[in-house]
Amino acid sequence: MDDFYRENILDHYNNPRNHGHLDHPSAAAEGVNPLCGDELAVELEVHDGVVTDIRYSGRGCAISQAAASMLSDVVKGKPVDQLAQIGKEDVLEELGIPLSPIRLKCAMLSVGVLKVALSELTGEPLPPEWNDPSDGIEWKSA
Amino acid sequence: MDDFYRENILDHYNNPRNHGHLDHPSAAAEGVNPLCGDELAVELEVHDGVVTDIRYSGRGCAISQAAASMLSDVVKGKPVDQLAQIGKEDVLEELGIPLSPIRLKCAMLSVGVLKVALSELTGEPLPPEWNDPSDGIEWKSA
Amino acid sequence: MAVAEFTTPLDLEKIRADFPILARPVHGKRLVFLDSAASSQKPRQVIETLVDVYETSYANVHRGVYYLGARATERYEGARDIMTGFVNANDRREVIFVREATEALNLVAYAYGRTFVGPGDAIVATEMEHHSNLVPWQFLAQQTGATLHYLRLTDDGSLDPDSQQRLAAIENVKLVAVAHVSNSLGTINDIPALATWAHERGAVLVVDGAQAAPHRPVDVQALGCDFYALSGHKMCGPGAGILWGRAELLEKMPPFLTGGEMIRTVSLEKTTWNDLPWKFEAGTPAIAESIALGAAAQYLQGIGMEAIEAHEHALTAYAYDVLDGISGVTQYGPKPPNRAGILSFNVGKVHPHDVAQVLDSEGIAVRAGHHCTQPLMRRFDLQATTRASVYLYNGRDDIDALALGIEKVKRTFSV
């Protein structure tokens, strides 16, 4: 358990990538986990089907913030139609630690918000696993 | 446990003493144990401060009926002011068997009804141990 | 009269060895426990689960970041998954932990009843209901101005089709409440047919499964009902049970108990509710108890609900015939095979308390009384009956002991 907060998690937490806001986002969304108060917003800039820029903001625990930072690195520069592939496993792999159910929600906040923003962008419905009413998380597109 | 229904209990149950009704009771009362449906009525005839006759009637288990029959034998011929002494112990002694709480209520139905009839007769309030709202038994004087 | 032959798919000896209490004599006699309809005994698998939770995995659930909190949550929610499978619900969000069937039925009466039943509406129950599936509806009718109607019984203790036809004319029926199996007579009701009948009227069907779920496979989807209540303590578990309800209904119901856990956000002015199932689980749930209920369900599933049903079916047929062969014994309720493992009878005019007391002296545990079905007793003009009920640990020897015990009753009271 000693390396729960691995170097890379702390690095992303202390030096967040792509933190802040975009002037003209093509799509944006936010999520709140009312169980712990974590909040996260994501903004995307898309040109010719490619995510040219991304920013996130919010507050919460190191896991939710580091996951958001890591995810933003992954997403930036990717074609939108590749992003549908991104899932829970990718975030877990980036974090590289086993998570209990309660911490899993922290980790998944950013990818969930991303999915909402993408669905806003493409007009495709939110995949059901991101729309599970029993996960306690509230999404809204901005 | 084999002699729960001792000879004398079965004798009183099968050959009830003082069963039935009086033509001109000086006092009467009834009781119902709604938990098991046992019903018991007692009628007293009193002359010059002495119980000259007693009748009981009702339906219920062997314990409640035998106890009523035994009690009627004890009461008959006694001065009213001696009857205030009669209590739970006397009934238990007559029955001569140990009773679980649920069967205790069966055994005490007749003596409780007697107490109500006596209190009607003498105008003295019902002793508190016969007026415990938590014993589940409903008394009324007839 | 020929007595039904008794064969069972169960390994009785093995099963009995699982129940420590069965090995302890009562009044120096072998314990013949024939009161499982009131509450069942517990196998060591369930007792050990309680001990194991408290010794290795206990903490409050849902909030703890630490190891024990995660472990307790995992086991608690795991029990919900087991119970979801046990009643074949298609969604774990539909499974709400409660103390017992009574709480489950009250949850429906308060949260659904107080919202969707109003003045001029009708509720239909039956004359055979246990008080726990009767008084909540009386109380609801009284508080909302609705009218409560009853399906009547035939002389053998089945729902009377004529009565159902007469009641068909009633309008604004909002809720129909019925036992899956009667605890006094062993009657098995046709739930799918009643579901259709209720739904045709736009009503929901609430099923009291207290006497069914421990004894036969339950498939809420196949039954077609809208709510299903069961008690863990009658199915080898401790003081925990479940309410199953359709998600669409649970979602549009307000909460019942309020407090911690069932909220999403609370401010001084306003509160929003948590998602299903937690919206209906206010406060700290019975954690170890719910986990042990899951263990009880797994224990029963391990033996097989079909096998348990077949066992009780055979034993009930045998017992019915044995009692039928004892002069002076009157039995009530439907004849096997259409009957669950509940035998209700009287011995001559001997009061059931006396019957039960004599049987107790032989180590035999049966129930005597109205079995929380006073209206049913009145329907049959009875004050009380003696009730023997069987479960997976009962065998032919128990019924034979009962028969001998009844002979002793007859001797004692000269029947």
Next chain:
Amino acid sequence: MAVAEFTTPLDLEKIRADFPILARPVHGKRLVFLDSAASSQKPRQVIETLVDVYETSYANVHRGVYYLGARATERYEGARDIMTGFVNANDRREVIFVREATEALNLVAYAYGRTFVGPGDAIVATEMEHHSNLVPWQFLAQQTGATLHYLRLTDDGSLDPDSQQRLAAIENVKLVAVAHVSNSLGTINDIPALATWAHERGAVLVVDGAQAAPHRPVDVQALGCDFYALSGHKMCGPGAGILWGRAELLEKMPPFLTGGEMIRTVSLEKTTWNDLPWKFEAGTPAIAESIALGAAAQYLQGIGMEAIEAHEHALTAYAYDVLDGISGVTQYGPKPPNRAGILSFNVGKVHPHDVAQVLDSEGIAVRAGHHCTQPLMRRFDLQATTRASVYLYNGRDDIDALALGIEKVKRTFSV
């Protein structure tokens, strides 16, 4: 800064040996359990009582004529006698078994609230309440048209006398609800004074004793309140608790849950209620759990509630000083000695989830979050805190481990 000296009247080593879970390492470290305010661990005396009930004395209660039925009833009602003594009630009829404090408070909100609170009436709660002593009153106010007012807090987390004075003008106050001890801040409220304040207004006082009853002697007569709720799972017991209420009030209240046990007579038309306390205990109670709650109360009484209080008092003073000495740590709530054994703090700007996670890696169990007191969090402009709470099995070594753990948090997050 000087750290308070720690001396205790308890034999800690002996007590710890009673709790099997404390002997099991977590992540290879000694378990430092500092989350008893959420739910306490269980001593073997309580676990063994559960096992013993199921192995020797189990049956349904109140109706069984047979040996096990009588034995179970005796033990169950015996537990009620123990709990009557535990809160010093003067009448066993005033002690109602429930699942936990949340159910107890809802019982009052439904049965008392829906009967005696109406439109235009006022309810007073406080800003420090646990959701379980807040949402039921919001829900009651919403459903009855009453208004809910709040006693506000001073900056150190005590009830604000000014606020009480402002609220003194409110008319038609029917009910005042307050925690005996705050679960987020450790504030100890002056219940006798609040009882006087409530009674002067013709209101009843409902006390949420969830955080007090496990930790200090409770005397409901001396407190002068009208209802008192407690959870067994926070006081070494399983999933059972009690509501204590004044008999005069309980008698004039309608029932809450309805069904078996709580009735006197049932007909198809009308039902009459059983006497206290059973009028409020519908269905099959949590039998073994209630008996084991009695065993928990006896266990605590055997050690001595005064001694437990003194122990926690000393340990809290020590812990407060230790935390106070760690730079970057901010504590909330009143300073000892006027404080129960609950320590609520933050470490720099580190999110409490992260604090708890790092502590977990050292085997230390603490809670992180809003502790079901969102309005209180808002009052202090907090999203969450880390909470360490102590009980009879905690000692100085646990606090010292916590301090070391916090140093690790600081290192990890460069505070």
